[in-house]
Amino acid sequence: MRRLVIILLIFGLFTGLACSVALANEVCYKCHDKKNFSGKFTHGPVAQGKCGDCHNPHVAKYPGLLQGEGATLCYSCHKRSKTEFAKGVVHQPVRDGKCLGCHAPHAAGHDGLLRKNLAETCFVCHQEMAKPQAVSHKPFAQGQCTVCHQPHQAKNDQLLKMEADALCLSCHQQAQGSAGHRGFPRKLTGCLSCHNPHGSSRKGLVRQHLHQPFAEKKCDSCHGAQQNTGSEACLHCHAGIKTTMMAPHNHMFAGTENGCILCHSPHAGDDKKILKTSGNKVCQSCHQDTFSRYAQSQHRHPKIDSCSDCHEVHGSDRLAMLRDDGNQVCSRCHLTQGKFSHPVGDKVIDQRTGQMMTCVTCHDPMGSPHRYHLVLSAKRELCTQCHRSY
Amino acid sequence: MLRKNPRCRLGWLLFFGMFFSASSFVWAAETQSPWKFDLSLQGQGKGMALPVALYVDHEKERYYVVDSTGNKLVSFGADGKYLQEFTAEGNLKKPYDMVRLADGSLLVVEKGRNSLTRVDLKNKKTTHTVVKHQGQEVFVDRLEIAGGKVYVLDRSSGRILQLDETLQPVKSYAMPAGAGWLADFKVAEKKVWVLDQKKKQVYSYDENGRPSPAIQLTGIDFPVSLAIDPAGLLYVLDRHRGAIVAFGRNGEVKYQFLSKGQGRDNLYFPQEIRFDHLGRLCVVDEGNSRIMVFKR
Numbered sequence: 209m210r211r212l213v214i215i216l217l218i219f220g221l222f223t224g225l226a227c228s229v230a231l232a233n234e235v236c237y238k239c240h241d242k243k244n245f246s247g248k249f250t251h252g253p254v255a256q257g258k259c260g261d262c263h264n265p266h267v268a269k270y271p272g273l274l275q276g277e278g279a280t281l282c283y284s285c286h287k288r289s290k291t292e293f294a295k296g297v298v299h300q301p302v303r304d305g306k307c308l309g310c311h312a313p314h315a316a317g318h319d320g321l322l323r324k325n326l327a328e329t330c331f332v333c334h335q336e337m338a339k340p341q342a343v344s345h346k347p348f349a350q351g352q353c354t355v356c357h358q359p360h361q362a363k364n365d366q367l368l369k370m371e372a373d374a375l376c377l378s379c380h381q382q383a384q385g386s387a388g389h390r391g392f393p394r395k396l397t398g399c400l401s402c403h404n405p406h407g408s409s410r411k412g413l414v415r416q417h418l419h420q421p422f423a424e425k426k427c428d429s430c431h432g433a434q435q436n437t438g439s440e441a442c443l444h445c446h447a448g449i450k451t452t453m454m455a456p457h458n459h460m461f462a463g464t465e466n467g468c469i470l471c472h473s474p475h476a477g478d479d480k481k482i483l484k485t486s487g488n489k490v491c492q493s494c495h496q497d498t499f500s501r502y503a504q505s506q507h508r509h510p511k512i513d514s515c516s517d518c519h520e521v522h523g524s525d526r527l528a529m530l531r532d533d534g535n536q537v538c539s540r541c542h543l544t545q546g547k548f549s550h551p552v553g554d555k556v557i558d559q560r561t562g563q564m565m566t567c568v569t570c571h572d573p574m575g576s577p578h579r580y581h582l583v584l585s586a587k588r589e590l591c592t593q594c595h596r597s598y
Numbered sequence: 599m600l601r602k603n604p605r606c607r608l609g610w611l612l613f614f615g616m617f618f619s620a621s622s623f624v625w626a627a628e629t630q631s632p633w634k635f636d637l638s639l640q641g642q643g644k645g646m647a648l649p650v651a652l653y654v655d656h657e658k659e660r661y662y663v664v665d666s667t668g669n670k671l672v673s674f675g676a677d678g679k680y681l682q683e684f685t686a687e688g689n690l691k692k693p694y695d696m697v698r699l700a701d702g703s704l705l706v707v708e709k710g711r712n713s714l715t716r717v718d719l720k721n722k723k724t725t726h727t728v729v730k731h732q733g734q735e736v737f738v739d740r741l742e743i744a745g746g747k748v749y750v751l752d753r754s755s756g757r758i759l760q761l762d763e764t765l766q767p768v769k770s771y772a773m774p775a776g777a778g779w780l781a782d783f784k785v786a787e788k789k790v791w792v793l794d795q796k797k798k799q800v801y802s803y804d805e806n807g808r809p810s811p812a813i814q815l816t817g818i819d820f821p822v823s824l825a826i827d828p829a830g831l832l833y834v835l836d837r838h839r840g841a842i843v844a845f846g847r848n849g850e851v852k853y854q855f856l857s858k859g860q861g862r863d864n865l866y867f868p869q870e871i872r873f874d875h876l877g878r879l880c881v882v883d884e885g886n887s888r889i890m891v892f893k894r
Contacts, residue, residue, distance in 0.1 A: 438755040440734045453737075454709050456650050456666040456694050460737055461779030462756035463794065470779075494796065497819035497838055525667055525692065527648065527867050527885055560860050561887040562645030583859065593860060 235265070247315030253285075254314045261285070262313070279305030289360070298361045301333075304503055309333075310359070327351030336486065341407025348406045356405065365493060366485075373397050376405075388412055393431075400484070401473040415476035422475045430474065442468040449522055458523030470494075471521075491515045498574055505575025507582075518573075534566025542567075559594055631844070631855035632894045635862050636878060637678040639663060639889035646672055646887050649869070651695040651740075656875040663882070663889055664693050664706075671696060671706070676875075678891065686717055686724055697743040705748065707738050714738050714750070714765055731759055731767045744785035751783055751792075758783050758790055758803075771803050774812065782870065786826035793824045793834065800824060800832060800849075813849045823870040825879065833871055833879065840865035842881070860886055 236259045237245075245254050253261040262281060263273045270277050276284060279302075283290035293302050301309040310329050311321045322329045330353050331338040347355040356375055357367045368375055376383070376399040383389060384396050402422075403413045410416065421429040436444055439460055443450040453460045461467040468474075471490045473482050483490050492499045502508055512518070518537050520529045530537050535552050539545060545567065556565040570590060572583050584590040592598055639661060640646065647667035654661055659676040669690045673681040691710030699705055704717040712735065713726040729736040729750065737753040748761045756779055760769035771790055773780065778796020785791070789810075792801045798821060800813040813832065815821065820838040827833060831852060832845045840858030845851060856865050866885030874880050874891065881890045 436734055438734065439737070440754055443754075454692070454712050456648070456692055456709055458709075458753075460753045461795075462754055463773050463777035463779045463796065465756075467754070467756070467779060495820075501838075525648075561885075562640065563647065563887055 245314045247312075248317045249319060249321055250315040251313060251321055277305075279307050282307045293360050296361050296363045297365060297367055299359060299367055300499075300503065302360050303500060325351060326353055337406060342409045343411060343413055344407040345405055345413060372400050376400075376403075398475075401469075402475045404478060415473070415482075416478050417480055417482050418476045419474060419482055437466070438462045439467045441466050442472075442474075452520070452522040455523035455525050457525070457527075457529045459521060459529075460523070487514045487516070502575045505581070506577050507579055508575035509573035509581060533564075534568035535564075538567040631853045633842075633855055633879060633892040634894070636891045636893040638891065639674045639678050640680075640887070641665070641668075641672050641683070642680050648884050649882050649887060649889060650884055651870055652872055652880055652882050652889055653696050653698065654872060654874045654880070655698050658698075659875055661874070661880070661889065662696060662698070662704075664696050666692050666694055666709070669693065671704070674889075684717075689724060690715075694739070695741040697741055697748065699743070699748075700746055705741065705743075707741050707750075712737060714741075714761075716765075727765045729759075729761070729765055729767065731755065731757075731770065736767070739780075740782055742783065742785050747785075749783070749785055749790065751780055753780075756780055758792060769807070771807055773801060774809065777801070781821060782823040784824060784826055784872070787828070791824060791826055791832075793821055795821055800834075813845070813847065815843075815845060815849055817851050817854070818843050822868070823872075823882075825871045825873055827873070828877075835868055835871045835881065837867055837869070840868060842871060842879070856881075865890070 236257075253259070259265075262275055264275055265273065268274055274281055279290075301307070309332075310323060312323050313321075316322055318325055318329075324332070328351075347353075353359075356369060358369055359367070362368060364371055366372075370378065373396065377396065383399075384392075389396060402415060404415045405413070407413065408415060421427070430441055439462055443453075452458075459467075459471070461470070466474075469484075470493075471483060473484050475482075477483050478486065485493075515521075516531075518531060520526075520531050524530060526533065550565070550570070552565045552567060552569070554564045557563070558565050558569055570582055572581050575581060576583060578585050578590075580586070582590055584593065588598075641663075646663060646665040648665065649663045649672075650666045651664040652661060653664070660681070661674040661678075663672045663674070665672055669685060669688070669692065671684040671690070671693065673684070675681055690706065691708050693706050694709045695707040697705050699716075703719060706715045706717060707713075708715050708726070711726055712728055714729055716725045716727070718724070729738060729752075731752065735754065736750065736759065738750045739753045740751040742749045748765070750759050750761060751757075752759055756773055756777070758771040758780075759767040760771075762768045771792070773792065773794070776797075777799075778794045781793045781795035783790060783792045788805055790803045792803075793799075794801065794812075797812075798815045798818060800815065802810045802813075804810070815834055818834055818836045818839075820836055821834050822837040823835040825833040825835075827844075830847060832847060834843050834845060835841075836843060838858075841854050841856050843851060843854040856863055858864060858866060860866055864886075865881060865883045868881050869884040870882040872880055877894075879892045881892070883890050
């Protein structure tokens with residue numbers, strides 16, 4: 209009896225599968241060219257002809273007659289991924305639910321249903337990485353990004369598979385005794401403060417711009433026994449920066465280490481400011497919430513090159529560490545605004561705060577659900593904040 | 599059984615109805631904020647430019663607001679009425695925090711001078727002190743007074759320092775290994791409570807400097823200030839979301855209230871929270887140039 213049930217179940221399963229394949233063959237592929245849904249690697253439901261797992265054949269809320277939106281649909285089957293991908297440092301497309309940024313939904317020529325080969329997939333967004341370098345790290349030159357990085361989420365910054373030093377030393381065990389590190393007083397640490405893990409014009413992948421004491425091999429000027437610790441270690445030379453940090457809102461912070469080296473490398477960097485990583489990514493490492501809000505907002509200011517175009521990086525007397533007041537910052541680009549639009553400036557007072565009206569009184573450049581990235585709907589809500597009898 | 603016996607079916611329906619009503623009541627009790635708007639402190643004339651700190655004088659039942667951009671201290675009575683402004687004859691340079699000492703003089707953090715400035719109001723005398731610890735300049739940020747002892751947050755070293763009467767450090771509270779950076783601290787229940795903005799954790803130390811296990815905060819974007827409720831909760835101010843989140847002492851979220859904006863139930867780039875002498879929760883709402891006071 210038990211055997212009979214098992215046989216019937218298996219039979220039913222095969223019949224169901226055959227029927228669904230037949231359904232796709234007979235119905236969907238009558239119009240949709242089957243060639244577009246097959247490749248070296250095919251998505252399970254497509255291979256089984258279960259088009260209906262993702263699409264509704266008649267009517268749907270979402271484009272492509274999809275049953276759900278973005279990652280929500282993917283997670284309806286990939287349930288474990290939903291939990292896993294919410295932990296630690298999360299890759300931006302994953303955080304934004306854009307699985308299809310990297311993966312093809314039906315079929316692809318690359319493992320993991322990647323749209324292109326691994327490196328090409330990464331370079332779609334990380335375009336600056338694609339530039340050829342005089343000296344390249346071998347895994348990078350071979351397009352093996354996942355040797356060091358996790359594609360979805362990781363416990364470590366930069367989506368590294370391990371803590372940075374441990375990751376470097378897992379391959380470069382001989383580095384401790386190498387000629388370049390002769391005289392290093394302790395176990396090697398902070399590899400990335402001197403080396404670019406992808407490529408450089410310098411031998412040994414040493415980063416392009418060197419901190420002057422490092423270039424002059426004057427290690428004692430910072431590391432001497434009698435030297436300052438914390439941010440003072442840097443500020444006793446960089447007195448101008450110290451002055452800018454003497455502001456109500458500033459980026460001087462230290463926990464158990466020197467706060468300056470949260471953004472700057474003390475030895476070498478890829479730009480003149482010897483930042484740890486490229487401009488905005490330095491900001492993102494702490495202001496993840498702002499970057500996420502910007503990415504997810506329906507209406508936002510068009511992308512600008514650098515956060516420091518509008519914000520001070522060391523210290524400011526102004527809200528949100530703006531470079532200037534909420535009018536001057538905007539009018540450097542928006543030359544005509546304020547002249548023919550709603551009056552702004554020091555003669556126009558926001559009655560709610562007693563402060564002058566500025567562009568950011570009504571607009572939130574970092575993103576909003578309202579048109580023109582207004583802080584409230586322009587239909588009525590925004591205006592009646594001040595014009596109550598309107 | 600349910601199908602056959604209508605009485606039984608009715609009984610089950612009643613049971614489920616009561617169960618769900620009770621659950622939703624408990625849920626609502628747990629998630630609803632008890633805080634209601636009480637009053638707002640705003641300056642006179644041009645008001646306050648960018649208030650960054652509030653000191654509550656429990657003895658005199660007065661509020662002192664530090665207006666950093668206006669380079670002034672603004673005082674308010676217990677009823678929230680504006681009293682007066684103090685600028686030290688135009689000599690305050692980017693004040694950031696303040697307390698009143700036992701002798702009646704004011705101790706003001708001046709960011710523009712990196713000074714802890716003592717203002718002797720009776721004798722109209724101002725003394726600037728650049729605090730040093732272990733030979734290095736201290737970048738004083740937040741300032742607290744409790745039990746007659748003065749505490750400061752040093753932004754440079756990431757430590758809380760206890761100062762003596764001459765403003766020399768006599769005790770240092772170092773943060774645990776791997777800590778991020780400190781945004782705020784409060785002294786309450788004979789403990790120093792410290793908010794780690796990067797790690798989103800709260801550390802606490804007893805009078806002997808012994809740490810308690812860190813409290814991990816969740817559901818918060820950009821914590822800038824904390825307040826310790828004698829009733830058992832821990833309040834954390836989220837600057838970017840304009841919200842206050844109430845946590846249990848184990849870090850569990852109890853409820854949250856307020857949101858980003860310019861209205862009565864909104865905050866815009868708020869900077870600090872603290873309790874006043876009546877147990878009301880006060881918020882320094884920097885972006886809206888006001889102090890919001892909430893009562894339960």
